Structures are given as C-alpha cells and as structure tokens.
Amino acid sequence: MIQQLLNQSLGTLACEIPGATRVFHAFNLDFCCGGQLSLSEAAKRRGIAAEKVAAELQALRGQPGNGEDWRQAPAEQLIAHILSRFHARHREQLPELIRLASRVEQVHGERDNCPNGLADHLREMQQELESHMLKEEQILFPVLLDGLGASAAAPISVMRMEHDQHGEALQRILDLTDNITPPSNACNTWRALYRGLDELRNDLMQHIHLENNVLFANALHAPAPCPA
Incomplete structure (x- = not known):
C-alpha cells in the first residue's frame, strides 16, 4: 500500500485523501503547481523521506472523509x-x-x-x-x-x-x-x-x-x- 502511495501524483493524492493537503503543507510539498510529480519524486527533490510522508497519508485513509471530491x-x-x-x-x-x-x-x-x-x-x-x-x-x-x-x-x-x-x-x-x-x-x-x-x-x-x-x-x- 505504501508503494502505491509513493507512485501516485501529489495532485491525485490531494484529491483522493481528505487531509492530505495538510500533510503536504507540513512537509512543504507543492501539490498544486507540482501536482503532476509522484510523491516519491517530489520528496526526493525536497530531500525528505517519502516513506514518512506516505505513512502519514496511509494513516489518514482510515479516518472519515471531511472534504468533497470535486473531480466528479x-x-x-x-x-x-x-x-x-x-x-x-x-x-x-x-x-x-x-x-x-x-x-x-x-x-x-x-x-x-x-x-x-x-x-x-x-x-x-x-x-x-x-x-x-x-x-x-x-x-x-x-x-x-x-x-x-x-x-x-x-x-x-x-x-x-x-x-x-x-x-x-x-x-x-x-x-x-x-x-x-x-x-x-x-x-x-x-x-x-x-x-x-x-x-x-x-x-x-x-x-x-x-x-x-x-x-x-x-x-x-x-x-x-x-x-x-
């Protein structure tokens, strides 16, 4: 599951996981202009551990959704x-x-x-x-x-x-x-x-x-x- 998160783009994760944008802000990851980058690549460019970010996102997936999915x-x-x-x-x-x-x-x-x-x-x-x-x-x-x-x-x-x-x-x-x-x-x-x-x-x-x-x-x- 963590590997799947690492391979997804920041933009997709921001859409799919309520609260993901708060995690991205905390790690200073650009999910808007840099939304096309995979989590792995974006974290590498920032010099941070992508697995740590993915673990926080994975924890959010078990929580009730609190945001609207605007894609639909x-x-x-x-x-x-x-x-x-x-x-x-x-x-x-x-x-x-x-x-x-x-x-x-x-x-x-x-x-x-x-x-x-x-x-x-x-x-x-x-x-x-x-x-x-x-x-x-x-x-x-x-x-x-x-x-x-x-x-x-x-x-x-x-x-x-x-x-x-x-x-x-x-x-x-x-x-x-x-x-x-x-x-x-x-x-x-x-x-x-x-x-x-x-x-x-x-x-x-x-x-x-x-x-x-x-x-x-x-x-x-x-x-x-x-x-x-």
Whole structure:
C-alpha cells in the first residue's frame, strides 16, 4: 500500500485523501503547481523521506472523509466554488496583508528579522493575481461553461504557467518570513500578518490545485460537444 502511495501524483493524492493537503503543507510539498510529480519524486527533490510522508497519508485513509471530491462535480459547480471560495477571498486578503506588512516594516524595519520588502512583494502579487483572475472570469471560465474545454488547451496552458509564477511568489513569502515563523517577541500586528500569510498560502495552493488538477484536467479530457 505504501508503494502505491509513493507512485501516485501529489495532485491525485490531494484529491483522493481528505487531509492530505495538510500533510503536504507540513512537509512543504507543492501539490498544486507540482501536482503532476509522484510523491516519491517530489520528496526526493525536497530531500525528505517519502516513506514518512506516505505513512502519514496511509494513516489518514482510515479516518472519515471531511472534504468533497470535486473531480466528479459539474464544471458549473466547481467554478462557482472557485469564484466564491478563492477569487473573492483573495480580493479580501491581500489589501489587509499589505496594510499589515507596511505597518510591520514601518515600525520594525531596523530589525534583522523584519520582512523588509514584503509589502511591495504583496502589492505585486495582488496585481498579478487580479489580472489572472480576471482572465479566468472573463475568458476561460465562460469557455469551460460552454463545454468547449477540449479546445481551450492554449489558454489553459497560459493559466498553468501563471500558476507556476504564483507558486514562485509564495516561495518568496517563505524566504522573506523564515517560513512564516514570527520571532518570539513579535508584536500582535506582526503575528496577525503571519497568520494571514499562512492562510493566503493555504488558500492559494488549494485554489491552484483545484484548477490545475481538477477543473483543467477534466476540461481537457472531456468529449467535444456534438454539433447542432
């Protein structure tokens, strides 16, 4: 059983095992942009023991499911979920995170462990993510809702490329914040900032996972509609 888990992709495991994404976060394994990698290969690239990750996933399989398997959901339902749960949420998260980061840099900028440059990075993320979401909302999602996903390989490829860029932006946050770990004497604003960053990271990775590994994968493999 462990060997089967090692050979499966991170994206598939994230879909099939409720709670798997929490395990992947704990081991810093990229199940969204890197969802096509097998657990064995992904762990090797991170320099961690794949068998240890697989053992935690195996333990989860015996627990009651607490998440919805979106692979069987109609595109309409999944897109509605992505829009309400992730697009709307990111538009709420980033302005407040920018405000908090600016405050922390203003007050504590002279400290060696202050995440200087974070506010500017978040502003850039906000602009890029807003542009990306608008392209999905105005162009790609309507095509998928019309059942034309099999002909949308080019725009899907562009969205996946931009997802990779979002993943790099998340890695930059980790680099600036000591893996989103506040110093022991951090003030309440600093701690609130890092809690929000952790939430943004979890949400954005889940968002990208659902698009890359479920919505886009289903669309590209759907049969073409019959001509009228």
